[in-house]
Amino acid sequence: xxxxxxxxxxxxxxxxxxxxxxxxxxxxxxxxxxxxxxxxxxxxxxxxxxxxxxxxxxxxxxxxxxxxxxxxxxxxxxxxxxxxxxxxxxxxxxxxxxxxxxxxxxxxxxxxxxxxxxxxxxxx
Numbered sequence: 001x002x003x004x005x006x007x008x009x010x011x012x013x014x015x016x017x018x019x020x021x022x023x024x025x026x027x028x029x030x031x032x033x034x035x036x037x038x039x040x041x042x043x044x045x046x047x048x049x050x051x052x053x054x055x056x057x058x059x060x061x062x063x064x065x066x067x068x069x070x071x072x073x074x075x076x077x078x079x080x081x082x083x084x085x086x087x088x089x090x091x092x093x094x095x096x097x098x099x100x101x102x103x104x105x106x107x108x109x110x111x112x113x114x115x116x117x118x119x120x121x122x123x124x
Contacts, residue, residue, distance in 0.1 A: 030051050031050060031052070032052060
């Protein structure tokens with residue numbers, strides 16, 4: 001598309017009620033334009049205006065997923081530290097303690113199984 005290099009030297013003054021100005025600003029903020037004058041020119045000249053649509057129903061789900069991811073990262077870090085300690089403790093008296101803790105973690109707390117069962121029930 002060929003762009004016009006002519007300077008914009010003409011002014012148009014428009015008076016608005018406060019409610020009209022508020023509506024104009026709301027529509028401008030939802031658009032992809034960088035400033036209000038570009039948005040106004042596009043509206044006046046009938047050019048296409050792209051409006052950003054946000055699906056707010058997903059916000060709660062995304063926030064929960066972010067928290068779950070953060071929690072899983074913390075759990076993974078803790079598990080890595082425990083495994084590192086187990087591997088470095090061979091031959092020391094603490095080895096049996098770490099091995100017992102690892103057995104308890106793997107045996108009793110099957111969070112992944114419980115979580116996947118919960119998801120299966122919710123989907124059904």
